[in-house]
Each structure stands twice: as structure tokens, then as C-alpha cells.
Amino acid sequence: MILEELSNAFGVSSVEGEVRKIIVEAVKDYVDSWRIDTIGNLFVTRRRRIETEASPLKVMVTAHMDEVGFIISEVKSSGLLKFKPVGGFDRRILLGKAVVVGSDKVPGVIGLKPVHLVKRGERHTVGSIDSMTIDIGANSDSTRVKAGDFATFATQFGYLGGQPDAVSPHAGQVKGKAFDDRAGCAVLVELLKGDYPVDLVAVFTVQEEIGSRGAKVAAYAVEPDLAFILECTAADDLPRQSDEADEGFPRLGDGPAITVMDRSFIADRTLVDLLIETAEAEGLPYQFKRPGIGGTDAGAVHTIREGVPSAVVSVPARYIHAPAAVLDLTDFWNTVKLMTAVLQKLPAKEG
Template sequence: MDETLKMFKALTDANAISGHEKEARDVMEKYITPYADKVYTDNLGSLIAEKTGNANGPKVMIAGHLDEIGFMVTRIDKDGFIYFQTIGGWWSQVMLAQRVTIMTRKGNVTGVIGSKPPHILSAKERNKTVEIKDMFIDVGAMNKEEAEEFGIRPGDSVVPYFEFVPLKNEKMLLAKAWDNRIGCAIAIEVLKRLQDEQHPNTVYGVGTVQEEVGLRGARTSAHAIKPDIAFAVDVGVAGDTPGVSDKEADSKLGEGPQIILYDASAISHKGLRDLVIEVADEKEIPYQYSSIPGGGTDSGTIHLTANGVPSVSITIATRYIHSHAAILHRDDFENAVKLFVEVIKRLDYDTVKRLILA
């Protein structure tokens, strides 16, 4: 496994739901610190790595979010079964019988989201989706007291369990939490590759917190940085699986990063978007267009910071997002990094001023 794959594994295997991002933040800090002049956090816990090319140039923010979707323990019943609140957006059909990790003050506890066996389901139950409020986690406790002895208590984080693995086609990578550790990986790699490049600005590689519950860390980190230009880096919807029509999603794995035209939280800044496309065409870096009418990215709060920040979201087409495991293509990571490096090299003050007025 090469160094990039080791970084992917460390990032995605880390357990870090919204509001409890420490494990992922520690991994990102380890990998990004060698390439930054300064690394610090805001008061909500977002990680900010600062690399200066020209201290008098514009500030460029590249934000991927640290948090993943998961659950939070809300109560333990008398028989030792765990009930929970979802953290982030879940579809109930991808949850039953899935393994989870409960992060307790005494260490991690393994559990499974319980389900009835088909042998005892009525015809009506077979045709009905189980509601999330009726689900529970089985940790093997015989009663409430034993579950509490394991260290479990309300408020504990519950994280989907899955280990990173390259598939037989080694460019296809399967893991939990690609949403959005791939954005964090891109921020790390961009700072790494800028080590040997001249850039007329200061670049901030950021791992934001609590994106999945309202783009919250992007707001606080953007206030700390006060960027002139910003990019949100996230996953996007892949449309290359059975049952997905071109009208729903037409992006394909391996055909380049997605340039987001519109999402529910932000319209991409036209001047900045045009520059990104111009650079991609000139450097023959493949890309795809996409929009996310039913969701948002960190651009949604970053672009509203202070008197406004021209922002664009660039995403990686990913299959099966917001489930226990997702697939993306390594070439899309590589091409996204190339695109960011080339764009950043052109973001001097004159260019940024021109973009704002575009």
C-alpha cells in the first residue's frame, strides 16, 4: 500500500461523527503539518493549516469537512438495547443489520443495528420500511446495568463500522466516511504539492467540523481566516450505477472532479468558476459539471462570510454516499489536486479583484 493509500486508510478508518471529530482531526493534523507554516484550530474544532506563498497576496481557503454521518446514543432500555438519534442524513433501508462502533469513555464497544429475521415477519411487515425511531443497537448486553458497565451512556457517538480497502480494480477505493475525508485528503495533498511551487497567496487547508448538521464549522473557520477566495471540496453523487437516470445524476467515476454549478446552499461564483474551467481546459485536466439541488456544501456558509467570499464547490463523484460504505476513483482525487494547484498558482490580487467584478 503506497503512502497515499495509507493516508486514505488512516483518514477513513478514523471515527468522527459531527460534534466529535477529534480522531479525524488528529489524523489530518499529522499528515498536513509537514507542509504548513502554521496549524491551529478555531473554537469549534475545525483544523486550519496555513501555508504562505506571498504574505501580501490574497487568502485562499480549501475546505473539506472532517465529520461523517452517524448516530448518538439517547437511551438504554431495561434489557440493554441502545436507542439513538441520527446525526446527518440517513435512509432507513441502508441501516438495518449494519455493524457500528459506540465510542464510550471506557473505549469502543461493537454493536449491530437490530432487525427481525424474515421468518417471523408478517406479509404487511415485509412490504413496509422499518422506521428509524423503531431501530435499536444490540451490543450483547443482558440488561441496562451491563450496558452501562460497558461504559455506554446517553450522548455517546455511534459510528458506522467499515475498513478501507482497494477493490480488485485498485483505482476503485471502498471505505466509510469518504464523505468527506476525501476532501481532507485533497487539502493535504494540495499543500504538499505546493511545497515546490510558487504561489502568489496564502493557502489555508481546512478540515471543518459539523458540516453534516448545518455547515457549522465552515462558518467559524471562515470567520477565523477571512478568506478572499474559497473552495469547498466534498463528495458528489455518481450516476453510473443501475437505477440512476441521467436526469438524476450523470457523473461517472474516473472522469474527473465535478464542478458544482448550483446547490441548495450556494450558487457557484461565476468568475471563479470560469477561471477553474479555463485552467482545466488549458491543462487538459478532465472535469464534469454537476448540481446538488437537494443538499449543500461548506460553500454555503463560507460565501456569506463578512462582506462575501467568491466560492466554488468541487466534488468527487462517489457511489453509495450516506451509507456504511462508498466507492470513488483514485484518478478523480489526482485530477482534483492537479486542478487546485494550477488554479491557486494564478490567484494573485489582480486576478481575484477581476473575478469579484466578473
């Protein structure tokens, strides 16, 4: 599936070219046009296929191509690489992880002192990122890496518990890196195959993880009537300290997660109601993202020009912003079904 290609692709913020190329190849034969802007956003247009008497709405649907990663800040005389984070990380998950560096995807490992050498006072502490290095097995003269190159985790996409079969082709769980937001990108690729009474402008944005920079440019250029942002959000169905602890949400397998509010955005109530009503009419499961945490491209999109009515729909996944995340394929395909039905129900433009 397209999610596998997208997850395996290298695409840290500002170097999303490999991801963009995969998407173009996937959609170019059944869309009306596509273009790339100066900052790297990919705009793909599929014009109205279901005729209405009035003019069609211009609906922008976005998903960001970039992933969290690292930028090389220094090549030491030993050949070890100093690095800085690109996007948000919990540094506890970095030590000992396999990575790839630069356009040549040079393999490396984030160094970790073995337990045999750890002093008693070090056993329960995690050093700062500034104290970490990437080892690519080179000295400073032989390395193919330079300061300013990017790195990401070397995780490969895979199925947990076996691949889907003919009986349940859309079931099962998968693991991979960069599901935030390659899952949203994969949903958007599927949506571009549908027929709608609106002009659909799909925008695969850049640099979301460092401040939604691509989305600001894109929304200003498109000037949409309304917008949907497709995301991958953190599932919170993890083990609790006690049986009495509240169950977390969103949960894997419970459907797409609808955002009501996050740290940078309050969703348009009319669009939220449309998502809920459509899910219930179609018999699709849905849930809500935990309010008040995180942020998405919607924070930028909804404030552009005179304002853009916006909503966010997310595929939940465990362990995002880490070397490997896990998502449920039923959530992925139910997100595709929900958004397809919503786009088909949108009215024509008034006036």
C-alpha cells in the same frame, strides 16, 4: 494512502478529534502554522512560496472532517441502545448493519428481525428509526455505553479489484465509509504540500453534516479573499430501469465535479470559469454536479461578512451517506491536480 486512515477514523459531527489528529500528524512538518479553534475547526497555513510583486491573496480551502452517524438517546433495561440520526440517512440501509459505539468503539449491530419471523404485512415496509435499536451484547448494568455517545458504521477501507500497482499507482476503485468528506480532507492534505503565489489557509471544518456550523465560524475568523470548498458528491451512474433512461451524472472516472448551483449556494462565475479553463489547459477531465441538489459548507462561507467569492469542487462517489461508498482514485488524483494548478494560477491581490 491518507484517505484510508481518514476513512477508517471515527468522526461523527462534534466528535472529529480522531480525524483531526491524523491530519495534524500528516501536515505539521511542511506547513507554517496550525491551530484548533474553540468549536474544533483545524486551521493550517502554508504561506506564499512563489514570490510576486504585489501582496498575496488569502485563499481559504476547506473540507469537512465530520461524517454522518448516530447519537445514543437511551440505554434500555435490556442493554439495547435507542438512537437518533446525526445527519441525513435513508433508513432503508440501516437494518442489520455493523456499527461501533462511543470512544471505545464498542462493536454493535443495528437489529433486524430475521425473515423467518417477519409477518406478511411487514415484508415491504421499513420501520422508523425510532423503532430501531443497536445490540452491543450487553445488559444495562454491563454496558460501557451511555446516552449521548455517538456511533458510526464499522466499515473498513479497501481496494476493489486489487491495489494499484507500479504501472498505474493512481488508478483503481476503493470502498469505505465517510468519503463525504474524508475524500475532500485527503485532497486538501495533498494540496498543502504544494508551492503557491498565495497564502493558503486550509480549514478542516466540523459539523458540516448538521448545518455547516464550523464553516460559519471559520470563514468569519479567516476573512479570506476567496474560498474553495472541497467535497465528495453523489455519483449518479447507477443502473437505470431501461436503456432509454437518461445517463446520470456525475460519473465515476469522469473527473472532479464542479458545482454551479446547489440548494444553498450559487458559485462565483469567475472561479467556475477559472476551474474550467484550468482543467482544459491541463488536459484534465472535469464534469458538473447535478444542479439544485444538496448543500455544502459553501452555503455558509459565501455569505460571511461582506461576502466571499466561492466555488466547490468535488470527488464523485457512489453510495454516500451509507455504510460503504465507492470512488475512483483517478477522480481523486485529478481533483488534486486541478486544484494545484488553479492555486498556482491565482493572481496577486490588486491595489
